[in-house]
Amino acid sequence: MINWGIIGCGDVTEVKSGPAFNKVPGSKLVAVMRRDAAKAADYAKRHNVPRWYNDAEALINDAEVNAIYIATPPSSHEAYALAAIKAGKPVYVEKPMTMSYAAAQNMVHAADAANVKLTVAHYRRQWPLFQKIRSLLAEKAIGEVRLVQLTFCKQPPTAAELSDEKLLWRFDPAIAGGGLFHDLAPHQLDILYWLFGEAATVNGLALNQGGYYAVPDLVNGQILFRNKIVFTGSWCFTAAEATDECVIIGSEGSLRFSFFTHNSITLQRNNETTRFDFDRLQHVQQPMIEAVVNYFLGNAANPCTAAEGAEIMRWMDEMVK
Incomplete structure (x- = not known):
């Protein structure tokens, strides 16, 4: 069973992704984190999530959480991903993967070095x-x-x-x-x-x-x-x-x-x-989340690798430089 913890339970997780974690076989949402404690508690109550935190490290170190979904703005993707990877927990990170190609490469190298699974939420692939x-x-x-x-x-x-x-x-x-x-x-x-x-x-x-x-x-x-x-x-x-x-x-x-x-x-x-x-899909990320769960469980290939996510960051860097 993949027991998910969400870092950043904001608007993107209300319908697009959050509810899907409890609708996919082999998957359960067990904890959420938001810096605003009141908003984290409210989200947990409305979505029947057992635990909430206002500190990312506390969620990452929750013994029951064995996979991390990062849904914060891009500026914090790298830091949270590196912390989760250091804790040995597989990561599903929102797009854009991070702020730049260089930062994305840091995430790729860290995941490879630690042999931790990392998937980027380019969920339209599964539509x-x-x-x-x-x-x-x-x-x-x-x-x-x-x-x-x-x-x-x-x-x-x-x-x-x-x-x-x-x-x-x-x-x-x-x-x-x-x-x-x-x-x-x-x-x-x-x-x-x-x-x-x-x-x-x-x-x-x-x-x-x-x-x-x-x-x-x-x-x-x-x-x-x-x-x-x-x-x-x-x-x-x-x-x-x-x-x-x-x-x-x-x-x-x-x-x-x-x-x-x-x-x-x-x-x-x-x-x-x-x-x-x-x-139209009720939860636009549900097909991708199902593919990610299968990958994390060892039953399928990575539906969008960290290296692929980093390559998209490189393309964007080249287009705007």
């Missing part, structure tokens, strides 16, 4: 929608992949968002690293890695056009994969209208989908259009 995309590509449904084009735009933040403590940390480079790009792009870039493999070159540019906060609000990135597939992506967080579209263009057709907005895939080939629709 039926992205599993279907992968199978369509394997079946050559669009022939040979040539080009991938991504456009992701959001409207600028409102005054209320810029003053909301629950949201404000995402715009703070000392806490989040690179703002909304670092918060959202890992989901997209990891799927590209999972679908197309290693990059030969990565480059890009990053600007702050709107002046709403101290981190980039526009990023343009390019990847040449080792298999000669080319990716171009644009992220703009001060646009007039929201856009969320990715197109995989092949020699015989194309696949069109979104990462955050729609739960469908559009396949175009030979002047015919086929649409695949998928139900």
Whole structure:
């Protein structure tokens, strides 16, 4: 049985992940930690968690806890992961893996040296929608992949968002690293890695056009994969209208989908259009948590290795440097 302890039981754990730990076979949530003791106690009460802490070391050293889920902002991922690894407890860490490629490498090396399991929460890999995309590509449904084009735009933040403590940390480079790009792009870039493999070159540019906060609000990135597939992506967080579209263009057709907005895939080939629709998941991380539990129990491979998570950090570093 995997007995989980959560470090950072904030909003992301309310529905997306937290309840799933008690719904997966071989898994149980036994303790949670948050620096605000009252909020930690409230979370534990509402989710029927036996114990709560306001100190991470106390949770890590809880004898009943044998696996750690780190769901804090990125600035503390490295320190908490290293502490859990030192205690010999496997780690499931939120994305972005940490603040930088260098910090991610520290986590990789520590886990390898201690022979402790470490998985990164790139949970879209386990969604039926992205599993279907992968199978369509394997079946050559669009022939040979040539080009991938991504456009992701959001409207600028409102005054209320810029003053909301629950949201404000995402715009703070000392806490989040690179703002909304670092918060959202890992989901997209990891799927590209999972679908197309290693990059030969990565480059890009990053600007702050709107002046709403101290981190980039526009990023343009390019990847040449080792298999000669080319990716171009644009992220703009001060646009007039929201856009969320990715197109995989092949020699015989194309696949069109979104990462955050729609739960469908559009396949175009030979002047015919086929649409695949998928139900929304109640707990978006549940399929990944099940895969992680199986890995921690020794029944399956790592669904997203620390080295893979670090590689995504390297790509982002290259795009914004």
